[in-house]
Amino acid sequence: xxxxxxxxxxxxxxxxxxxxxxxxxxxxxxxxxxxxxxxxxxxxxxxxxxxxxxxxxxxxxxxxxxxxxxxxxxxxxxxxxxxxxxxxxxxxxxxxxxxxxxx
Numbered sequence: 001x002x003x004x005x006x007x008x009x010x011x012x013x014x015x016x017x018x019x020x021x022x023x024x025x026x027x028x029x030x031x032x033x034x035x036x037x038x039x040x041x042x043x044x045x046x047x048x049x050x051x052x053x054x055x056x057x058x059x060x061x062x063x064x065x066x067x068x069x070x071x072x073x074x075x076x077x078x079x080x081x082x083x084x085x086x087x088x089x090x091x092x093x094x095x096x097x098x099x100x101x102x103x
Contacts, residue, residue, distance in 0.1 A: 001029040001082055002050060002103045003089050005064055011097035016061040025064055026050045026103065029089055033080030040071040042085050050103055065096065 006024040007013045013022050025046040032041045044067065047053040048060045059066075071088050078084050086102045093100040 001031075001085065002053070003027045003029065003044075003086065003093065004050075004101050004103050005046070005093050006099040006101075008097055008099050012063075013098075014063045016063060022048070022060075022062065024049075025060060025062055026053055027064075027066075027089065027093070027100075028053055029085050031082075031085040037080065038073045040074065040080055040085060040088065041068055042071070042089055043068045044089060064093075064098070 004024055005013070005027050007021070013025060014020065015022060026049050027044045027046050030043045034041070045059050046062060046064055046066055047057055069088070069092055074080065074084065090100045090102060
């Protein structure tokens with residue numbers, strides 16, 4: 001479960017504590033579906049790439065916001081599942097100015 005978060009003309013991606021700019025980061029998602037059937041909590045951790053994640057790399061700390069966000073109420077046609085977590089993660093990062101796609 002992951003998303004590719006790409007820099008845009010408006011939003012760069014810098015490795016924290018440096019001036020090193022990277023073109024993208026891989027955001028790995030963890031989500032919890034609450035028992036109310038309407039709430040999702042999604043945590044995003046970033047890595048240099050999907051391959052770096054699969055290879056056991058440590059998270060990459062950048063200026064891309066990480067941590068968790070909460071979806072308070074799903075639309076009637078949405079389920080508390082992987083696809084919905086991806087959808088909202090993409091929306092959150094696109095709203096922040098990044099170009100984000102599902103991987």
